[in-house]
Amino acid sequence: MNDASGRAQDPASGYRTAVGRVAVIGTGVIGASWVSQFLGAGLDVVATDPAPGAEARLRETVARHWPVLTQIGLAPGASPDRLTFVTGPEEAAAEADFVQENGPERLEIKHETYRRLDAVAAPDVVLATSSSGLTPSAIQAACRHPGRVVLGHPFNPPHLVPLVEVLGGEHTDEGAVDAAMAFYARIGKRPIRLRRELVGHVANRLQAALWREAFHLVGTGAATVADIDAAIAHGPGLRWALMGPCLLNHLSGGPGGLSHTLDHLGPLMEAMWADLGDPRLTPELKQTLVRGLDEALGPRDRDAMVAQRDRLLVDLVRQKRGAPDLP
Known part of the structure; x- marks a missing residue:
């Protein structure tokens, strides 16, 4: 079935299954590697990072990663040209089908970021955090729609190492976890589903x-x-x-x-x-x-x-x- 925007939605989970555009929030080492992964999977990527010079560094990083991604195997239509850089999380997430957040490991910053993302992203869009040290339960406390917040923790560098640890928080819908697991698997990752929140996750x-x-x-x-x-x-x-x-x-x-x-x-x-x-x-x-x-x-x-x-x-x-x- 489709949601109000016409996007494909899993009737069992209530979350989007047809992901064509990913918002990447934060483009440091992990975020830039995620951008490369998503582009290599043939997706459109809208990225944002407030750091001066972030766009230029991101495009240089993607160019450096691209030969390796080519060796691994690119999806049809994959291109660095499908990267758009915008000024803030609202613009990045407004039309996204999936959000991957990679901001600083400080809860007050996460809360501010997720308040802004939650206000503009469609309710059936999963918001995934790459956090190594914070739990989804702590992060989702800032959201009006906490059910779509999940952990999507990669292993560095994400564009090379397949592992992603997926976990829901106290208020996460099981359907959001299912949707995240399915999305990561579709783009060539090896997701594992964690059963409870732990300091440092599992790996x-x-x-x-x-x-x-x-x-x-x-x-x-x-x-x-x-x-x-x-x-x-x-x-x-x-x-x-x-x-x-x-x-x-x-x-x-x-x-x-x-x-x-x-x-x-x-x-x-x-x-x-x-x-x-x-x-x-x-x-x-x-x-x-x-x-x-x-x-x-x-x-x-x-x-x-x-x-x-x-x-x-x-x-x-x-x-x-x-x-x-x-x-």
Whole structure:
């Protein structure tokens, strides 16, 4: 069915399903990457950011991302020319079919932004936040239509890494979450649906668990920064790029699968859990980490490392798309 504007609407969810124009609010590192993703998916993008020079920086960033997006595969009609830059969130959201907000991580700024977005966006348009630290429940408190506010948290850089964490707040309609999940999947993302609000959501918490032990091992002198990074990049990190920890343990268990692994290695896992560290980021530990990384990198050029990382990510994403037997 269609809404009053003639836009396609899912009768079950009450939210728009035919997304042709996306408003991007805030075009810093994450916002600019989202813009590139949406343009590469063949959508019209209307972006806004109050920072001086934001439009020029955004267009330069999109141009820099475009060759990589071309390698991954562009949707029919995809073009950087479908980007429009406007002066404020009202103009960006007024005719949008979906809104992706990427503003500062300050609740008072979020509230002001969402009051303005909520006043002009059609009621059947989902308002998604990229926030890493704020919950949708906290953000939607500023809205007259809180039911359409969702978390749509990407992993950096969004135009390369498929993951998006989707979550509704206390007053979010299930239909809005469904619509966001469907939209992200349609543009080539890999959305996961979170079941409750958590500090840092899910993927960042998993990262934080690893960081905690890595920093503990460096701080106690058990290993150097270089060796910690090598242990991951040349060890389990290679497998982690292909599948998650539960599936890895399942495959490690042979015919007995995950059940066998848990029975066989469970006592060792619990012994290691009991021995994990609980470091604090003291000035001394920070200095040790920074000094260790500087020593490990030597004269390597940062921009060259970023470019090579992105090339390998593109290759990996393309390979994973061609591996239908892996979830």
